[in-house]
Amino acid sequence: MDKQELERMDEQAFSELLTDVGGLPPEEVVGAVTPWKKAVRRILTGLVLTTITLNFYGLNYLLPLIGMVLSLLGLRTLRRENRWLKSCFHLAILRIGMLMVQLLLNTTIRFDLLMNTLPYNVELQWAVTFLGIGLMLGTVLCLWQGLRAIRQKAGLPPGANSGGLLLVWYSVTCILAFVHYNGLILPLAMLVVYLLIIRGLYKLSHTLDEAGYIVQPAPVKMSDWAVTAVIAGILAVGAVVSYLFLSGYPMDWQPVETVESSERAEISEQLTGLGFPEEILDDLTDEDILACKDAVTVVVDTHSYPVNDGQLVWSGRSSRTVYDVKELRITGIGVQLKGDRERWKIFHHFTWTTDPGFPGTESIQIWPTSRLSEGWWMDGEPSGRLLADRDGQTYTAPYACLGSQSYTSNSFLFGGQPQTDLFAAFSLPRWGENKRGYVSYTVGKAADGYIINSWINYTHQRSWFQYPVESAMENQLSGSWNLNGPFKLVQDALQFYPTEEGIEMLD
DSSP, X not given: OOHHHHHHOOHHHHHHHHHHHTSOOOHHHHHHHOHHHHHHHHHHHHHHHHHSOOOSTTHHHHHHHHHHHHHHHHHHHHTTSOHHHHHHHHHHHHHHHHHHHHHHHTTOSHHHHHHHHOTTHHHHHHHHHHXXXXXXXXXXXHHHHHHHHHHHHTTSOSOOHXXXXXXXXXXXXXXXXXXXXXXXXXXXXXXXXXXXXXXXXXXXXXXHHHTTOOOOOOOOSSXXXXXXHHHHHHHHHHHHHHHHHSSSOXXXXXXXXXXXXXXXXXXXXXXXXXXXXXXXXXXXXXXXXXXXXXXXXXXEEEEEEOOSOOEEEEETTEEEEEOSOXXXXXXXXXXXXXXXXXXXXXXXXXXXXXXXXXXXXXXXXEEOHHHHOTTEEEOSOOEEEEEEEETTEEEEEXXXXXXXXXXXXXXXXXOOEEEXXXXXXXXXXXXXXXXXXXXXXXXXXXXXXXXXXXXXXXXXXXXXXXXSOOOHHHHHHTTOXXXXXXXXXXXXXXXXXXXXXXXXXOO
16 A cells, blocks of 8 residues: 555544554554644644744734644544543634634724724733633643543543643743733744643654554544535635725714705805805804804915825936826815904824725824914814715715823834824715815914914725724724725825914915
């Protein structure tokens, strides 16, 4: 019998061979097809892959999945040997189930939105963490005791000390993780010890082979490839559903009521006379219109920006990027309000002049002039809304999130710095055209001689291709500046210097 024929023999064929010959087959046959050796090799390989992972190219997700599948298949073969290995098999099912849920939750932002609304969010996260640790330690404990029981069944002393050391190793690793140990020497020593423990467990399987221990594979209804295909299929279908239907915020789009009060019409006419763009004025809520009553001055600054990658054009040895289409138009507006103390209402309005494409998540980060200048202070809460047109009807929706968010900014010179900015998170509809919106806030003068300096950072999601999935606002909060990723950042600023002589615009 040649090597290729031996490799093609499955576990059932091996069992039949034992029955037919009434004893052990030749040693080279046992070494090639024994279910015991194959199962232990899968279990140990799975332990290594779920413990030692690589944090790049998605291997930190792929390797643990492969490892748990291998451990599951190995334990499936041995689950009838004793009650410990049967319990180990059931724990492996729970562990791979938890991992699959985690992998699927990484394909949508909806779970994070739900968690943030729960009052026991932190407690639930800790409960899941401890459950995962308990399942892992329980699996190692059952494996250790299962190997001891097999040694006794084979007529050997109940040793398997490597299994006990493995349980201690995982316990120490969990402790180091909880205390946030950052050293290098101890982890390297732990890695060496881990590999020695795995080597000891592998030698144990050889000892059982030499003792003539024979495993009767547990009967199965599905082949190993079928089990693997089912797991992969569940993950693939779940990911497709999440990316197609759960990639954005749940938005409440409602038709805009066209009833207009006489007071709104009067204030709108006054603002139009001061230079406020009429098409943007129609997008404002009644509250924002009424807040501008008896306005003194209006300042407007409009720019258009591309969200595409453009085309690289060469001229001699130099090159430049040319943008034939600029899809995003941003208008900054300052309205000086009436009063004894100087106050300005700032508007940052955006309009998509073409279809924005993938309907994922969008985020607006405002650097208010009160943050960038000590001469102004924030007066009140921000406001704003979203709009889109379809079949002659205008629809509106509130932002999924609008307000102040605290985060840590990353700086090459100063490191992490705590910041608080205004954020507006949302998703645009798949339908309609003329998709637009605005964010507004009010500042009051704290000292003379300071400019109005208000920035809008618009982050647009251009592609669904990302894992794990993060929203545009999460991308902004993380301080990411990845220009080639799924997000595109557009920045615009409204900058002017109000004086007694008039308004001096700044570039």
